[in-house]
Amino acid sequence: MGHEQHNAAVAKAFPELVSLFDIGDSWKKSKGLGGHDIQALCITKRQAGDCQLNATGKKPKFILHAQIHAREVATGELAYRWIDLLVNSYGKDADITALVDSRELWVVPMANPDGVDIVASNPSKPVLQRKNANNTSDCGLGSTGVDLNRNSSFQWDPNEGGPCDETNPGAGPASEPETLAIEGLVNRITRDTKGDVNDPATADTRALFITLHSYGNDILAPWGYTNNPAPNRAALVALGKKMSAFNGYPVTTGDGGVGYFAPGATDDWAYGTRGLPAYTFEVGPGSGACAGFLPPYTCMDSTFWPKNKGAFIYAAKAAANPYGALPGS
Numbered sequence: 564m565g566h567e568q569h570n571a572a573v574a575k576a577f578p579e580l581v582s583l584f585d586i587g588d589s590w591k592k593s594k595g596l597g598g599h600d601i602q603a604l605c606i607t608k609r610q611a612g613d614c615q616l617n618a619t620g621k622k623p624k625f626i627l628h629a630q631i632h633a634r635e636v637a638t639g640e641l642a643y644r645w646i647d648l649l650v651n652s653y654g655k656d657a658d659i660t661a662l663v664d665s666r667e668l669w670v671v672p673m674a675n676p677d678g679v680d681i682v683a684s685n686p687s688k689p690v691l692q693r694k695n696a697n698n699t700s701d702c703g704l705g706s707t708g709v710d711l712n713r714n715s716s717f718q719w720d721p722n723e724g725g726p727c728d729e730t731n732p733g734a735g736p737a738s739e740p741e742t743l744a745i746e747g748l749v750n751r752i753t754r755d756t757k758g759d760v761n762d763p764a765t766a767d768t769r770a771l772f773i774t775l776h777s778y779g780n781d782i783l784a785p786w787g788y789t790n791n792p793a794p795n796r797a798a799l800v801a802l803g804k805k806m807s808a809f810n811g812y813p814v815t816t817g818d819g820g821v822g823y824f825a826p827g828a829t830d831d832w833a834y835g836t837r838g839l840p841a842y843t844f845e846v847g848p849g850s851g852a853c854a855g856f857l858p859p860y861t862c863m864d865s866t867f868w869p870k871n872k873g874a875f876i877y878a879a880k881a882a883a884n885p886y887g888a889l890p891g892s
């Protein structure tokens with residue numbers, strides 16, 4: 564089942580819980596070349612004013628964003644595990660029911676659907692496509708496109724890479740429609756609680772953002788573009804460590820964990836422009852049987868989902884007051 568069909572099926576089966584949104588186009592769709600809508604689901608026991616595309620809803624928001632890098636296939640699968648957990652456990656599991664009653668749980672399960680099509684385009688061997696399908700520069704199968712995780716409108720850096728590099732940042736900040744889709748969604752549904760780059764986000768922030776990547780078993784907290792401390796660094800790391808208690812991934816900032824900076828990435832954008840506590844989870848170990856972009860499917864059941872399920876639940880709880888008193892675990 565394609566991802567649009569899965570989203571539509573969930574929305575149809577759970578109409579009182581799921582609102583489905585088209586938040587923008589993929590690059591191919593924007594050019595009239597086929598392609599896809601970028602879709603977002605908002606899951607909550609819907610009351611008046613919930614899951615509207617505005618920032619006035621009463622419930623805190625947890626936003627989970629996946630498969631912006633197409634070949635990182637475990638990330639989309641984790642997003643669907645999360646969606647299915649929320650709808651299938653509502654009314655059955657007290658913890659999940661309380662969350663679905665009291666939070667807006669937003670999910671963008673497939674942030675780069677054109678890239679995912681490229682991964683699947685060779686039936687005998689997945690193509691290791693990371694970027695979107697923008698073919699302004701033709702670099703060959705698997706190497707053409709813009710890196711959507713270097714294309715945000717915050718700290719965009721033209722020196723991140725050339726057109727054929729994996730970190731090609733694109734023609735300019737938010738040049739790609741997929742970037743505009745996620746930035747547009749987050750801009751609409753969250754209040755901006757942060758001023759200038761050096762100002763801290765304020766204590767009344769009521770949202771939390773996680774973007775899923777593979778691999779390395781890391782939780783990356785802002786900033787990712789510099790080793791200068793983020794204004795809220797102590798609080799960001801403290802919350803990251805709470806999530807780490809579930810998945811065991813160490814929390815790092817700057818280039819401390821991964822050995823490189825990521826200017827123009829989604830997480831720095833969400834924190835830097837909106838004030839959201841924003842994290843990258845690098846799912847999967849750096850070596851061993853579950854490492855790599857295409858781990859065996861059994862790794863989902865054996866480690867990826869059991870490790871991250873609790874972290875997502877914790878994140879959704881913490882969205883109510885992420886810079887204040889954190890919930891226990």
Ligand SMILES: [Zn+2]
Pocket residue numbers: 632635712775776777
């Ligand atoms: Zn990635």
